[in-house]
Amino acid sequence: MAVQIENLGQLDRKVTLEFARADLAKAREARLVKLGKTMKMAGFRPGKVPKNLVEKQYGMQVDFELQFDKASELFYELAQIEKIALAGQPRLEPKSELEADTIVFDALFEVLPEVKIGDFSKAEVTKYLTEIADPEIDRAIDVLRKQQVHYHPRGEAGHHGDGGANMAAQAGDQVVIDFVGKIDGVEFAGGKAENFEYVLGEGRMLPEFEAATLGLKAGESKTFPLAFPADYHGKDVAGKTAEFTITVKSVNWPHLPAVDDVFALSMGVTEGGVAKMRAEVKENLDREVKRRITSLLKNEVMEKLNSLCELDVPKSLVASEQERLVESARQDLMQRGIPNAKDVPIPVEMFAEQATKRVRLGLILGDLVKQQNLAATADQIKAEIDEQAATYEDPKEVVRWFYSNPSRLKDIENLVLEDNVIKYFTSLAKVTDKAISFEELSKLN
Incomplete structure (x- = not known):
């Protein structure tokens, strides 16, 4: 086995491995016997196929596998002896015929690089400092409250009130509408709906759509133009201007739970409120x-x-x-x-x-x-x-x-x-x- 390692540049290396084909004879015979025990061929009982037919069927395959296995074994022995820091598995390339007396392989591989550590004292980094105070806690609790929001029709008195005197749709209100859109006077697919529900200010609808809805009361209608963006997901209407008519069916104001011990309990706080x-x-x-x-x-x-x-x-x-x-x-x-x-x-x-x-x-x-x-x-x-x-x-x-x-x-x-x-x-x-x-x-x- 050759031990000279050829430097191919940067991290690439090559070593040539040699061994006698005769060294594999014993393992070859054992492998063929094992294959012959399970080999099936017409006219013979399983395991009774003649040796020459087993050889004919599997000989080249066994030679190929054993020679690669031997080359791999020799390479890793060499790597251990020479203390080669391998970056990955070698690529084994046979350089001799299967039947040659001396089997030759080239093993091509990469080694791990030398890492040149720089001068860390020249580096500058930023460490952020953030203090959590009452305003941050209040905002977090508001988020939790909004997760439990529910809606009441504006103007209808109930346990939580009537939402105030203003009956018009406001930011944060839930509205239920019917709408129909037309391009050049013709309705288009996806441009019509009944009892469509959304919350103003959540950004679910296009800005023009929300702007037109703001200020309307239940029962009121409005017609307005809406220009679809050029990159709108609906390709049939992207870049076009439609005329929409909306009719508000209901306007519902949001009720958020009060921050009290009952709310704390709903958040899983069983003691301490x-x-x-x-x-x-x-x-x-x-x-x-x-x-x-x-x-x-x-x-x-x-x-x-x-x-x-x-x-x-x-x-x-x-x-x-x-x-x-x-x-x-x-x-x-x-x-x-x-x-x-x-x-x-x-x-x-x-x-x-x-x-x-x-x-x-x-x-x-x-x-x-x-x-x-x-x-x-x-x-x-x-x-x-x-x-x-x-x-x-x-x-x-x-x-x-x-x-x-x-x-x-x-x-x-x-x-x-x-x-x-x-x-x-x-x-x-x-x-x-x-x-x-x-x-x-x-x-x-």
Whole structure:
């Protein structure tokens, strides 16, 4: 077996492997005997086919398989002896005939690159700071109230009142209408409906449609022009102007539940009433703030790592990552119920940039973790699991759920490892604290 490794440039390498065909004779005989025991052929009982016929049927196949297996075995022995940092599996190319006395293979492979870690002290990153106060809690509770909204006809007195003296449709009202649309005096498909219901201000309808409805009372009608956008989903009307006539059947005002102990109970707060509910809302918002700030910092650190470190990226790893991303995209299509998702053509080229970036970061992180001893410890993994489990009703069951599955445990380990890298990076880089509101934080990607 040759041990000289040829450098083909950057990360590509080649080694030539040689072995005697006679060395495979014993394994070849055993493989043919095994195949002969199950081989079926007209005129012979199963397992009784003559040896020469078994040879004729399977000889070349067995030679091919055994020679590739032997070449693979020799290659991995060499890789271990020479301590080759393989980036992926080798491509084995036979260079001799199946019947040759000396079998020759070329093994083409890539090695992992040297990662040149940059000077992190020159990097600048931003760490956002957000405090949750009463206004943020009030807005969150308003969202919860709107989830329990119900509607009453304007002007009809009831347990919750009559909605005030103004009977006209207002922002936030639910309206029920009939409408018909015409283009050049002719009705078009999808342009007519009866008892159509929507809420003004939710953006479900085109702006012109909502503007025309505002201010109308039950029983009133209005005709108005509506220009469909050029990119409107209905291709038959896209870019055209229609004339719509709407008739309001009913106008219903929204009633939101009062913020009291009854409302708190409906939110699952069995003790402590409104005060306890507000405390839980704050706790949830604080958790969301922490998650978003960590995510933003992580993304920025990863971008800096990518730009500060130099390395050649193995083509084989990129190709594997592209295939993984294609499969992930296909699974997503299937989960969304897309017809024939299994057969939808998804070109791997569309994931080239994303795959390359992921592979680069993976190699950088791996090298950094090894150099600086940043691997996740058992105590760190346990602390992260305990923190996530604390948000559930039965934390012990959640902890058991994590530890019962190696894949879930690996996800937590990777999460902690990334946190370790972020802490190390920010300990060297220039970190600027920036205070922003919760609303501003929510808009950042």
